[in-house]
Amino acid sequence: MKKPKRSHRKGKPQERKKPELLAAVVANEKGEIFDLEDFAAVGADGPLLSPLTTGGTIDLPYGSELMFLPDRMPVLMDLETGQVRPVDRNPYSPGERIFPVAVFNSPGVVLACTCAYKERPGTQILPLFSYGAVGWHRDGFRSAAIVVDREPRQDLRRMPRDKIVSGVKHMQTQLPDNRLARHLEHCALTYGCPAGKNFFLGRYEAPLPTSQACNARCLGCISLQHDAHLTSSQNRIAFTPSAEEIADVALAHIRRVKNSVVSFGQGCEGDPLMAARVIGPAITLIRSKTEDGTINMNTNASLPGVLGPLLDAGLDSIRVSMNSVREACYTAYFRPKGYRFSQVVESIDLAISRSKHVAINYLNCPGFTDSPEETAALSVFLEKHPVHLIQWRNLNFDPKRYLQIMNKVTPLGPPVGMDRLLQMIRKRFPNLQYGYFNPPKERFMPFLPAVQKDITP
Numbered sequence: 027m028k029k030p031k032r033s034h035r036k037g038k039p040q041e042r043k044k045p046e047l048l049a050a051v052v053a054n055e056k057g058e059i060f061d062l063e064d065f066a067a068v069g070a071d072g073p074l075l076s077p078l079t080t081g082g083t084i085d086l087p088y089g090s091e092l093m094f095l096p097d098r099m100p101v102l103m104d105l106e107t108g109q110v111r112p113v114d115r116n117p118y119s120p121g122e123r124i125f126p127v128a129v130f131n132s133p134g135v136v137l138a139c140t141c142a143y144k145e146r147p148g149t150q151i152l153p154l155f156s157y158g159a160v161g162w163h164r165d166g167f168r169s170a171a172i173v174v175d176r177e178p179r180q181d182l183r184r185m186p187r188d189k190i191v192s193g194v195k196h197m198q199t200q201l202p203d204n205r206l207a208r209h210l211e212h213c214a215l216t217y218g219c220p221a222g223k224n225f226f227l228g229r230y231e232a233p234l235p236t237s238q239a240c241n242a243r244c245l246g247c248i249s250l251q252h253d254a255h256l257t258s259s260q261n262r263i264a265f266t267p268s269a270e271e272i273a274d275v276a277l278a279h280i281r282r283v284k285n286s287v288v289s290f291g292q293g294c295e296g297d298p299l300m301a302a303r304v305i306g307p308a309i310t311l312i313r314s315k316t317e318d319g320t321i322n323m324n325t326n327a328s329l330p331g332v333l334g335p336l337l338d339a340g341l342d343s344i345r346v347s348m349n350s351v352r353e354a355c356y357t358a359y360f361r362p363k364g365y366r367f368s369q370v371v372e373s374i375d376l377a378i379s380r381s382k383h384v385a386i387n388y389l390n391c392p393g394f395t396d397s398p399e400e401t402a403a404l405s406v407f408l409e410k411h412p413v414h415l416i417q418w419r420n421l422n423f424d425p426k427r428y429l430q431i432m433n434k435v436t437p438l439g440p441p442v443g444m445d446r447l448l449q450m451i452r453k454r455f456p457n458l459q460y461g462y463f464n465p466p467k468e469r470f471m472p473f474l475p476a477v478q479k480d481i482t483p
């Protein structure tokens with residue numbers, strides 16, 4: 027239906043509202059968060075620092091968390107001088123130290139800017155979260171982020187605890203002796219894992235964590251940390267479920283959820299390809315009972331020889347994690363053991379050649395992902411390897427430390443801007459989907475040629 031024309035006084039065109047600056051948001055030593063008058067909020071896109079405006083931000087997504095960053099001072103814009111500078115003390119409460127406030131956005135958005143701050147001497151690395159820029163406007167917080175998926179799959183308002191608890195009880199009667207179901211209870215009730223909760227709520231996507239091992243050592247691994255200054259946010263699964271246990275959990279979900287997805291490769295495990303010996307038979311078991319549901323694997327795709335038989339057994343889609351499409355940058359973050367980036371690419375080509383749905387879990391950090399070098403490389407990569415979907419995700423790692431590491435690998439040019447990057451790639455690859463979640467096969471786009479030859483960015 028054509029949008030009704032808004033009526034306005036004859037002859038006077040509707041004026042576009044001028045973007046307004048956001049007020050700076052900081053915290054004091056006690057962690058109390060407040061806005062600082064006469065200072066505007068600033069976002070960082072790598073070395074580029076720019077004031078946040080209503081035009082470049084969105085209302086803070088529900089369920090997002092504000093974080094106080096210790097041992098750092100906020101970088102703000104002084105409205106009197108127009109200068110962007112670090113501010114150490116509260117100008118309205120002499121002597122009071124102030125600290126930056128960042129936002130850990132809820133799922134569905136990708137960061138346009140990270141929080142702008144200056145490290146104080148002796149600063150420790152930040153814990154494993156993403157640190158988005160945030161400001162205050164009129165009656166609410168606004169986040170420097172771009173919406174890439176509006177699906178309420180992990181919307182906490184749709185996940186009431188009492189329903190989760192009754193779902194757990196229900197599964198205790200359905201799957202009384204299933205260790206994997208018991209493990210997922212812990213994920214849902216203790217870790218608060220949205221995928222675990224969705225299994226007990228009978229919504230969207232259920233997790234099938236299986237693997238205790240991984241052949242990568244990601245700097246930001248959330249299930250097993252090698253860095254003494256970092257803590258993994260959840261423990262790795264401590265057993266390998268049997269093919270029957272996996273299949274029963276999957277079938278319990280598929281039988282009660284329309285357009286359901288069941289996924290190997292969760293935050294509480296290593297890489298599922300390392301557990302192919304049980305995953306292969308589990309997929310065969312599931313497909314021997316039903317063609318319904320989408321069987322997906324979130325993986326580092328490091329072993330094409332192991333992936334092939336799983337695709338043949340009935341795996342419908344894969345989501346391949348990468349922080350970069352350039353080998354040197356990938357290797358610096360994933361620190362692969364016994365495989366190379368070329369094997370990851372080989373797995374992607376293999377799955378595409380088998381008409382399976384392929385998504386990239388693109389771990390974004392403004393300043394790196396939108397660097398001209400990564401932007402150009404991504405365009406070339408997508409032309410050669412026409413994946414179907416980019417899940418624009420936020421890298422959960424200290425942004426300053428990450429950019430330092432990547433800059434050592436290869437110098438980063440001035441960022442083009444995340445919004446511009448998304449527009450350029452969208453224009454260049456009109457058939458490429460953007461999102462945040464693993465789609466069910468009912469929503470797989472028909473496999474069309476990714477590139478439109480005649481459009482230059």
Ligand code: SF4
Pocket residue numbers: 240241242243244246247248249250295296297326
């Ligand atoms: S691929 Fe996954 S499990 Fe393996 S090290 Fe990286 S984040 Fe951890």
